[in-house]
Amino acid sequence: MALYGGIEAGGTKFVCAIGNSPENIQAEARIPTTQPDETLSAAIDFFRHFLIKKNQRLDGIGIGSFGPLDLNPSSLHFGKITATPKPGWAFTDLVRNIQEQTGVPTVLDTDVNAAAFGEMVWGAAQGLKCFVYLTIGTGIGGGLIVSGEPHHGLVHPEMGHLRIPRDPLQDPYQGVCPFHGDCLEGLCSGPALKDRYGQSAETFPKDHPAWELVAHYIGLALNDIICITSPQRIILGGGVMQQHTLLPTIRLKVLQNLNRYVHSPAILDQIDQYIVAPGLGGRAGVLGAIALAEKTFPRIH
């Protein structure tokens, strides 16, 4: 039975795992994200230990990474993190480092495309071909699956940086995004909520006004995602969504925003199955990375 490696490469930690399904994970490690050399060395050691000490074989490694990434195979910088503001990480070559130092073929996609793909294979989007996975946490990002494949286009989606309506009379807060101020991420990410209210969103009670505001802005963003891509489902993950009262409020906001214009029973009659939590919970990223590796490097019998 083929085994695969998965890496969820995040801004605060790298989650590495070996296995071939949610039920068969044979090893797992969490590595703090410090400097690229140090973090990648620790990840490579995790896989080498398995390959050498345990004398096992891996058919492929998948990486779902924070971005921006170069995913264009014909580009000079293919396989790298590109112009990230994260200190030290700009132009880190993820694919080449992992592939050459483990000897295992390696595939890279965005963290959110990997999570979306994992949800399609094992989670809340099984059987679907076109859907969106949006994470709302330290950052905001969206993965888009079209025809069952992770979508890239020119670069890859950057759904955190949508411009959505903000009425300065109702909400004078100007947002925290260093590039755009009050884009979606600038208004609704964990750091935005901390900046706005002076303390971490994890400490907010259920009836804190932040939740109504977050639902309002996410509801506007989902309106635009629906109008542009017409997904069959939207999965909402990430730390901010841990406040479980958010999901039903967001569903109501989306219905109000669309105002019955998109005339599909999937939206009008079944919104609870249209906007959902991840089936794989917080493991969507690393399991999705494994799923991408399985898809890219199938064992030929």
Next chain:
Amino acid sequence: MALYGGIEAGGTKFVCAIGNSPENIQAEARIPTTQPDETLSAAIDFFRHFLIKKNQRLDGIGIGSFGPLDLNPSSLHFGKITATPKPGWAFTDLVRNIQEQTGVPTVLDTDVNAAAFGEMVWGAAQGLKCFVYLTIGTGIGGGLIVSGEPHHGLVHPEMGHLRIPRDPLQDPYQGVCPFHGDCLEGLCSGPALKDRYGQSAETFPKDHPAWELVAHYIGLALNDIICITSPQRIILGGGVMQQHTLLPTIRLKVLQNLNRYVHSPAILDQIDQYIVAPGLGGRAGVLGAIALAEKTFPRIH
């Protein structure tokens, strides 16, 4: 040599044509859009005249229609215009009427997907696999091509109904969309401009303040389209875009909105080739319908 029919089914006219390329159009007709029976009969007569009187063969007919449409082959209403507010047209069965009364196999897509497809085959998106065609006219709509195929998803995109930022202190106009007020179409369509300024946009001089405002809002909409789908190019068509000073202003607005966050040379260094006018001009719709028919019903030799 195979010949195809194309219908651009619009709210004010149906453009029908027979041919197989922009250089080989053998017949063309413009039929006013009145009631479905009358309009469809005239379109059918156009094709039957060619088939019977001229004793010619058509291998397929493509329709690019105003919507919303049911494009799901397993749906009860497949092939129909669905819940349009246009009087008399709700649940008109386009595919069945045309197909049964001409005897020619017929394929349907949105007017903007058809135009986008035509631009890929013969126009400004040749060689591309992922791009957007946005029309700004009586209505606003977007066609999305992914992996060289017209994208549908759950229903089909409805890009006119994006919610974009409007600062009520800067712009108190509340928009004309009966569903959403100040969505993109509510602010920037031809009827919105007429409602706002009291006369038709065609009469506005180059330095009319409308153009700066339209460029501002379209620039915000394109920011969101780029963040969600990462297209390789964006084509802007439709009557409002006939004001040719708009295109360069929109390009500048998009660069300002993105603020170098999407770090692609295609955007940063070649914006003039990234946001462009249609290569097929006003003929993208009907030629695209012919191109869809050619793709769907290829002649097997």
